[in-house]
Amino acid sequence: MNTILVVDDDPHIVRALAITLKGQGYTVVTATDGQSALHSAAQRPVSVMILDLGLPDMDGTAVISALREWSTVPILVLSARHGSSDKVEALDAGADDYITKPFGLDELLARLRALLRRRNDSSEEVTMVTTSSFTANLDKRQVTKSGQDVRMTPTEWNILDILLRNPDKLITQQQLLTEVWGPAYAKEANYLRVYMAQLRRKLETEPGNPRHLITEPGMGYRFVP
Amino acid sequence: MNTILVVDDDPHIVRALAITLKGQGYTVVTATDGQSALHSAAQRPVSVMILDLGLPDMDGTAVISALREWSTVPILVLSARHGSSDKVEALDAGADDYITKPFGLDELLARLRALLRRRNDSSEEVTMVTTSSFTANLDKRQVTKSGQDVRMTPTEWNILDILLRNPDKLITQQQLLTEVWGPAYAKEANYLRVYMAQLRRKLETEPGNPRHLITEPGMGYRFVP
DNA sequence: GCGAATCTTGACGCGCTCTTAACGGCACCG
DNA sequence: CGGTGCCGTTAAGAGCGCGTCAAGATTCGC
Structure with missing residues (x-):
């Protein structure tokens, strides 16, 4: 089963996302700051990370860079900022997709599926x-x-x-x-x-x-x- | 070298994109309708396909589905429609990313880099x-x-x-x-x-x-x- | 624009794989 | 006890796929 790591500083958003994702059959793990997000990602295999850029303890792109030191897990970035420089920065740091708030839940889920799809058919299961x-x-x-x-x-x-x-x-x-x-x-x-x-x-x-x-x-x- | 296939029914957009992409060092191939797009993709190995959904001869998602029959090349969709159902449809048909017009060129390039990066490092382990x-x-x-x-x-x-x-x-x-x-x-x-x-x-x-x-x-x- | 390297294309012989048929064993049934 | 399917085994011819070579076409560098 696919495990999604949801990282956002707003507990409401985290909970709302978690409920939705669980409803889709995903296993959900959450974090509300950068440090615990990196820690969580290291604890168990994660299929996709959904990351809000506005975290209290560290810059969003810093989280991405840190994670990319050792992990290639797909990262889907959420952000309130529409500026294209933010997007470019995050994507070039190693993110795979970027959605600006407010976003449609169905769009988020579709982009999530796209990331999971690509990940699953590139990781060859050893039979x-x-x-x-x-x-x-x-x-x-x-x-x-x-x-x-x-x-x-x-x-x-x-x-x-x-x-x-x-x-x-x-x-x-x-x-x-x-x-x-x-x-x-x-x-x-x-x-x-x-x-x-x-x-x-x-x-x-x-x-x-x-x-x-x-x-x-x-x-x-x-x-x- | 990375080859980008640009598909759009508007020749101006195609030419503008082609110039920009070539400036970035990419090899560019173009098409202005679905049939020739599929044909072009079959002619040579393509690294990424940039696809406009509003093509004259066939529906955009139909192009995606047809391509996915035999290819796993990353697809970046351009579209004038902002509706989330369009996005979901395209992504679930097999697209990897979706940008709505008008879009920032730097954002497009960043998303392109993200797609290329993932495609390239998925197989880079033993050198x-x-x-x-x-x-x-x-x-x-x-x-x-x-x-x-x-x-x-x-x-x-x-x-x-x-x-x-x-x-x-x-x-x-x-x-x-x-x-x-x-x-x-x-x-x-x-x-x-x-x-x-x-x-x-x-x-x-x-x-x-x-x-x-x-x-x-x-x-x-x-x-x- | 010229020369060299590279790619494409066709032909040929050999070996292996597929196809096909025939035969014997076995179980079930009348 | 003889008949009838069904399965396993074997063998041999046909055909195809592979390696090889060479020449023409094309691209690339200078």
């Missing part, structure tokens, strides 16, 4: 699957068996990828054939038999007695970690 | 790569092999850069072609073969039997340190 006989890194498209890299052909990988991303779930033959070869091949169950045998030969310790790439007779296949 | 046969400094764009500097052409470097920044990760042919030549060249696998051979000749100790620039048949290439 690793390990079993007793092989290890697969779905991100790198790499499979190793007892320390050795296992070469996969495109078709082999396509099938394996689908199965590994759905552990314990039954994948019907039609699903596999449609995903890999296209809808026109939905009845060519032969292909699957050939390639499942190939995959087992490469990945199972005992290909004739598979433990992870399981056949469900009459239905399809299932990957069991 | 030195060493293998048994060559050493590369990704910051300085310098490669040495057994003490000797190796000259790289721009295209060669672009390819190498992507591979080196993703060690052990399989990069598909489409990814490479899209990043280096632009999405329009996604099927010109010939180019890759020529340039991979070139890179191997320059970097591998045994070009015919590569140890670091590995081909994954039917899929793409992989850099193995």
